[in-house]
Structures are given as structure tokens and as C-alpha cells.
Amino acid sequence: MFPEYRSEMEYVCQDCSSRYSAMELHYTCPSCGGVFLLVDKDFDSLGEKGGQHWREMFDTRAACKDPALSGIFRFYELMAPILEREDIVWLGEAQTPIINSTSKLESEVGQKLAFKNDGQNPSASFKDRGMACAFSYLQSMVRRQGWDQILTVCASTGDTSASAAMYAAYVGDPIKSVVLLPKGKVTPQQLSQPLGSGATVLELPGYFDECMMVVEYLADNYRVALLNSKNSWRILGQESYAYEIAQWYDWDLSGKVVYVPIGNAGNISAVLSGFLKLYQLGIITALPRVIGVQSHHADPVYRYYSQTPESREYQPVDVKASVAQAAMIGNPVSFPRVRTLVEQYLDKGGRDSFTVVQVEEQEIIEAMLRANKYGHIACTQGGECLAGLLKSRSEGLVDSGETAILDATAHTLKFQDFQEKYFDNDFPPEYGIEPKPEYVNRPEAVFSDEVRGRMEKGEYIVQSAREIVKKLGL
Numbered sequence: 001m002f003p004e005y006r007s008e009m010e011y012v013c014q015d016c017s018s019r020y021s022a023m024e025l026h027y028t029c030p031s032c033g034g035v036f037l038l039v040d041k042d043f044d045s046l047g048e049k050g051g052q053h054w055r056e057m058f059d060t061r062a063a064c065k066d067p068a069l070s071g072i073f074r075f076y077e078l079m080a081p082i083l084e085r086e087d088i089v090w091l092g093e094a095q096t097p098i099i100n101s102t103s104k105l106e107s108e109v110g111q112k113l114a115f116k117n118d119g120q121n122p123s124a125s126f127k128d129r130g131m132a133c134a135f136s137y138l139q140s141m142v143r144r145q146g147w148d149q150i151l152t153v154c155a156s157t158g159d160t161s162a163s164a165a166m167y168a169a170y171v172g173d174p175i176k177s178v179v180l181l182p183k184g185k186v187t188p189q190q191l192s193q194p195l196g197s198g199a200t201v202l203e204l205p206g207y208f209d210e211c212m213m214v215v216e217y218l219a220d221n222y223r224v225a226l227l228n229s230k231n232s233w234r235i236l237g238q239e240s241y242a243y244e245i246a247q248w249y250d251w252d253l254s255g256k257v258v259y260v261p262i263g264n265a266g267n268i269s270a271v272l273s274g275f276l277k278l279y280q281l282g283i284i285t286a287l288p289r290v291i292g293v294q295s296h297h298a299d300p301v302y303r304y305y306s307q308t309p310e311s312r313e314y315q316p317v318d319v320k321a322s323v324a325q326a327a328m329i330g331n332p333v334s335f336p337r338v339r340t341l342v343e344q345y346l347d348k349g350g351r352d353s354f355t356v357v358q359v360e361e362q363e364i365i366e367a368m369l370r371a372n373k374y375g376h377i378a379c380t381q382g383g384e385c386l387a388g389l390l391k392s393r394s395e396g397l398v399d400s401g402e403t404a405i406l407d408a409t410a411h412t413l414k415f416q417d418f419q420e421k422y423f424d425n426d427f428p429p430e431y432g433i434e435p436k437p438e439y440v441n442r443p444e445a446v447f448s449d450e451v452r453g454r455m456e457k458g459e460y461i462v463q464s465a466r467e468i469v470k471k472l473g474l
Helices: 043-061 072-079 104-108 127-145 159-173 190-195 208-221 231-240 240-248 266-282 300-306 335-349 361-375 380-392 412-423 451-455 456-472
Strands: 009-013 017-023 036-040 098-100 112-118 152-156 175-182 198-202 225-228 257-262 289-295 352-361 403-408
Touching: 009 152, 009 456, 017 300, 036 231, 036 300, 043 072, 043 240, 043 266, 072 127, 072 231, 072 240, 072 266, 104 112, 104 352, 104 380, 112 412, 127 159, 127 175, 152 159, 152 198, 152 208, 175 190, 175 208, 190 198, 190 225, 190 257, 190 412, 190 451, 198 208, 198 361, 208 225, 225 300, 231 240, 240 266, 266 335, 289 300, 300 335, 300 352, 335 352, 335 456, 361 380, 361 412, 380 403, 380 412
Parallel strands: 112 403, 152 175, 152 225, 175 198, 257 289, 257 403, 289 352
Antiparallel strands: 009 017, 009 036, 098 112
16 A cells, blocks of 8 residues: 655745755755755656545545544655655554534534534644655654754744644654753643653743744754754645545535635645645645635734735734734744745635634634634634634625635634633733633532531432532533
8 A cells, every 4th residue: 555656855945945855854945045846857747647546545535544644644755755665654543534513513603614623633723734745754764864863943932843743753763852942931731742752942032933933943054854844845735635634525625715824824824835735636626715814913824915916015913812823923933834825825816715814812712712712623723723713704704605714724722822811811911801600610519518518428418419400400
């Protein structure tokens, strides 16, 4: 079952178009400092077999038990056809489900919708898709180059560090893991993950953007493997998200609208690239519409696409605190990729095939609480997507007959601190969030400890049951 197809891959700079062999570690262009996309030089040859061949192949692999083809590399030919079987790392990532909303939530929203639960990946976020590809590539480089030591490093708001540390711990020597975190900007749940995986965790004052600058300096001046989304191998792995959506809907994406939160812009780059590849090979015959979502506290991509095409000018922004932590990035490193891929997407899918909407912090947290109230496990970024759907509906950007697929990038348990802050009305002023009673849910005492102390055990059980029946109106 393991593919025979092999090809030659190149890094292509999104600023100056320089090309470099994929047999070298590159994160930014040596010529101009721009970011790369990886391309298969023989990709067009895959189209000779036709879309039906690939649909059948990928569906067959979805049922196999071969670890090398059980995760993202089920779509091997579309991603990294330079890897050998022994290179591939699989920790159970990918094949996350798409869960349809309850009819009640659909009725409230006025739209058919579903969440793709990427929080069901091993480290509880979508970052595992990219790390599986990045670490598989590193294993191939260790094998080919005979390296006896390599340091992986990343800046993170939580999910990247958790995923990088987990994969590094699994692969082991000669790979060592270091993560840089903005001090006080990561939830305790997210901080515990890289610590538990044995990574060296270093905290820096400030926001993510500053941590990222330190990581970039390390990558430019020392032999380290950068694992942020500047790493174009990560973008390749995250393309699997788009492939899985297409496969889930039996390769028919007409009438589908995919919502993606924009942080460092790596995931939306991967989603756009993935759908374009499927379309180019005839695996899908219609591109879904893609709507990016940004908080008003960190919205450079929204601002760029809000301008008229002839006058667009990209400017980084100063970020404010956001409950959508992974989106709290004022200068996304993958923006050049977005710009390139959006041009291609609009060319193939039409002028309505891509847009970006802006949402408020209040809308994000309440959309997360609202989704989870109906049985979902959405994180704040999943809430951001639901808020984006509501905003795009109010702006007339979606048709009621379309199906919205929302990206829940991580598991809700990673963001319980924000839920608690909302319930306790404990958000600092910079968030601008005022809790509403209908979203607050707190434990309710049946009896006080004092009353319990005056009852015998049998009486306590009977009186408790009666009180519960009374409270619930049974």
C-alpha cells in the first residue's frame, strides 16, 4: 500500500520567487528573507491518472491499518513524496470528525453548520498535522545527513509548543526540544503539556510576536529546526485538513463554506493550498468558499482585504489581549503565502470564493459558550469561527442554503480559564467583555455543610433527593 511515487521538491519564495532544494533546511529565503511554499516539481503528472483514481485511492487508504498511511500521509502524493516509510511519524493525528450541529443551534443561527473537531488530535489541537509532517521530514534529514544532534525551537501561545514537545519526545534522540512562551499569556493547561513532555520551556515577557522574533534570530544564526508556521513542512501537513473535509463530503464541496480563524495565517494558507491542489487534479470539481475570521484585537489580514484591490497595502497591527489566544498575532508570518494563494483561489473560484470578517471579543467567547452548550467541544478559535458565521450572515455574505464548516482548532478543555473568567466576571478591562446572565453557569448547593451535619445519613439521602426533585420541577 505504501506509495511508489517519488518526486523532487523545492522551496519557492513568495516574495522573490527564488527556488531552493528541499534537501536543505530552509525557513526563510536566503536571498530576500521571504517565506516559502514547498512545491512538487512533478505535481502536474499526478493529473494524468484522473480525479477518480485519486478519490478511490484515498478512500481505500482511509480504511487501512498501516501506521504510515493512517494519518496525514494517507494523502502522501499531495504532500511530501520524498519521504520513505521509516521517516514517517504517526501519533494518531488526523481523521478528526466533522460533527453536525443540533437542529436547535442550526435554527438559532439560521444556517446548516458543523464543527470539524481538530481538538481531537493527540495533543488536542490542529498543530499535530503540521508537526507530523515537519518531524517526518526531520527524521528523513537525520537519516540522510547522519546528524547526531538537532535542536527544535518554536515560539508559541500554547498549542504549537504542546505539539512540538510531544513529537520531539516521541522521536527522541538526536532531536531535542525548546519552546519559547510569552509569560502569562498561555493557559495553565497549555503550559502543562510541553512541561509534561520534557521540553525545555523558556518564558519571555511580552506577546507572541516578540517571542517569534527571538526564534527567527536563532534560526537565522544557529543550526536549529524552527517549528513555527514559517516552516513550510508544517504548512504541507496542515493541508490534510482540507483533504479530510473533501473526503468527508464524498469529494463534493459545492454549497460548502469553510470558516478558518487567522492567527499566524499558516492554517488558512494550508487550507487554501489543499483545496487548490484537489481542484487542479480534478479530485474535486468545485472549490468551497473560504471565510477567514479575525478578532478586532488582532486583524491585519481583515484590514488588508477590506481595502479595494487596487489600493491594498499590508500593515502589521499592535495586538490587544484576546480570548482567541492563537489568533493574537499582529504580523502573521504566513501573510505572503495568503496573498499568493488567495489570488489563485479567486482566479479559480470567483470573486466570492474568499473573504475575511472581523468579530468582537464578546462575540468570540459567547459563541464558544453557545456552541458547547449544545454539545460541541469548541475552543475559543472555534467560537471565533461561529462568531464569524453569525457576522457573515448579518452582512449577507452567506446563503441560507449553504453548509458552514467551522474550524474548532483545539479542545475546549485547553481554554477553561476563559470560561471561568466569564462565569466569574473576572476579565481584565482590556478584553472588553461583560458577561451576560444567560451564558453563566455555576454549581448550585443542595444543602449547606451545616444543614448536612444535622442529618442522619438516611435522612440526608431522602431529603437531598426531594430537594433535587423540587429544584428541577420534576
